[in-house]
Amino acid sequence: MQNTPQQTTYNDEIDLFELFETIWKGKWLITAITCCFIILAGLYAFTAKEQWTATAQVSVPEPSRLDSYLAIEESYHRYAMLSADTTFDTQKALEEAFTIFRSSLFATDTKLEAISNTEYYQTLSQSLDDETARLRLLNNMVANSLSASAATTNNHFLYNVKFSAETSNNAYEVLVEAINHINNEALELLAERQENRIKNRVFTLETQALKLKNSTEHNRKNKTLELQQALQAARAAGITEYAGVSPVIGSNSIINLQSTDTPLSQSTDMLFLLGANYLQAQLDALSNSPIIYPANYYEIQRNTESLQALLDQEIDGQMFFYTSTPKLPLVKDKPRKALILVLGALLGGVIGTFVVLLRSAIRNRRLKNQAS
Incomplete structure (x- = not known):
């Protein structure tokens, strides 16, 4: 009974040696x-096939990158006659511009167009006779080769952009071309949105000016009609000169007839007492003098013209800032x-x-x- 464990150990050693012997043989x-x-x-x-990946990091542009856009935005806030609490914020304008660039960076159609215009894709697609194969190649490059992602979780204004290709030079060149193309597309979208905003404000101001104009002209017509009626009444009553009897119309018995703000309806019934001569003179002066619109009307006109001039200005620049510029990759991804x-x-x-x-x-x- 005491020899059993020793025998078992001995057999195990023999099996292990046999295993190594089998492997050695x-x-x-x-x-x-x-x-x-x-x-x-x-x-x-x-x-x-080798795979090289070029990487860049983009963020909110500096003001000097979009000076033309910022100048138009500043002028817009100056002439748009917005509410007093609406002020121009440079940083906010830059962040809004970068948001448009970021949206274009993730837009599939924009990326397809960006890649299709590169020399790298055109070279690869030349060997493909089938249009379906070309589209498959293009879609595969957009889906697997060109990518963008947030650099950090809580920062929505810092993104990494990557492109993978078969050579280091191709990866670098296509990445630069793609980012530039996306930037141009985003610039067009930014200019379009800014133009629409300016046009909408011009329309709003023109509507306000038209209301003031119509109101002033309507008051002018009412004044003319009231003077004509008073003149007829004075002639019918045989009153040619002011009789010196003050009409009972309150403290403001004689009102400036040239003023567009004068409420003539308050004194219409007593105007004939001023006499036909006086009323005729007032009527002639009113008929021969130009219409004087409110000061706000002329201010709106000037600001509208200034806003319309902004539509002729073009936007250029860069809607992002390179926190890390694209560089030639020094180490390939695969094969290792x-x-x-x-x-x-x-x-x-x-x-x-x-x-x-x-x-x-x-x-x-x-x-x-x-x-x-």
């Missing part, structure tokens, strides 16, 4: 299989040749060892069956 087979896997891994590593060869050798060694042990187990089982 099959070392040439293991080596051959490992070499085959190394060769296959090498073939893949040295023939697979050394890693592939090491993994090939390890996989070949494991499979080779498994084959040797499997062959040995099958052989031992056959011998055992023959012996029984």
Whole structure:
């Protein structure tokens, strides 16, 4: 009973030595299989297409990058006659511009157009005769090669932009071309939105001016009609001169007839007492003098003309700022040749060892069956 554990340990050592002996006997087979896997891994590593990725980081532009846009925005706030609490904020305007650029950066149609205009895509697509294959290539490049992502979780104004290509130069050049194209598309969208905002404000101001104009002209017509009626009444009553009887119309018995703000309706019934001569003179003066509109009307006209002049100005510049400019990538993403060869050798060694042990187990089982 005391010798049983020793015997078990002895048998285990014998089995372990037999295992190593089996592997050692099959070392040439293991080596051959490992070499085959190394060769296959090498073939893949040295023939697979390389992938290089160029990266850039963009953020909210500096004021000098969009000086033309900011100048128009500042003028817009000066002439638009907005509410007193609406002031021009440079930083906010820049952030709004970058938001438009960011939206274009993620817009699929914009990215498709940006990539399709690059020399890199045009070179690759020349070898494809089928239009469907070209579209498949373009969609694949947009979906897998060009990407944008937030640099940090809580910062909505800092983004990384990447492009992957088969060579380092292609990755760098396409990234620069794509960002510039997206910037131009975003500039057009920014200019369009600014133009629409200016046109809408011009329309609003023109509507206000038209209301003032119509109101003033309506008051002018009412004044003329009231004087004509009073003149007829004075002639009918035979009153040619002011009789000196003050009409009972309150403290303001004689009102400035030239003023557009005078409420003539308060004294219409008593105007004939001023006499036909006086009323005729007032009527002639009113008929021959130009209409004087309120001061606000002329201010609106000047501001409207200033706003319309802004529509002729063009916007250019850069809707982003490079916090990290695109650079030629120095290390390729794939294939990693050394890693592939090491993994090939390890996989070949494991499979080779498994084959040797499997062959040995099958052989031992056959011998055992023959012996029984």
